[in-house]
Amino acid sequence: MRFAILSLLLALLAAYAIAVAPQKSVIVSYPDNTPDSVLSQAKAAIVDAGGIITHEYKIIKAFACNAPAAVLENVQAWGSAYNAVVEDDSVVSINNDE
Template sequence: MKLTTLLVTALTVVSGAFAVDVQKSVIVSYPQDTPNSVLEQAKNAIKDSGGIITHEYQLIKGFAATVGEKVLENIAAWGAPYQALIEEDQVVSAL
């Protein structure tokens, strides 16, 4: 019985150590009056975490990225005073 408990505990610890943050493709946009420093802070956080900025928009203040869910929580918190909109990138079609 002790061996089983030890084995389950060891496997739990090992699986937690190898857990990978789920990567999502998102579009992050801000109102036009948002300071550029807020966008740069968000983009730097994405790059530092191993994410990729896939596109920077010119008509709207924002960018598209592939990033882990944990970093998205931080970006949402930083952008809250500026009403940041973070939405999952999807394929849209018209019938």
């Protein structure tokens, strides 16, 4: 009986792991004249889709996040009127050292 329950739980866990969408680490940025409501809408959509806002920039209108690729496509489409840019988050160097 315990073995059957354990097997069922493991099968459910495996199905859940397969169903979870892979997350991408990106930076979403907007021009300075973009209304704050547009950024708020984008951040809310990412969180609702299971993503995480990892950093909110103060000098520029941008934020970093880990989010499913599908919601990032939607965020970029919604922000097309404001030229939203969604780019992969990566390490940048000024002297070619890695």
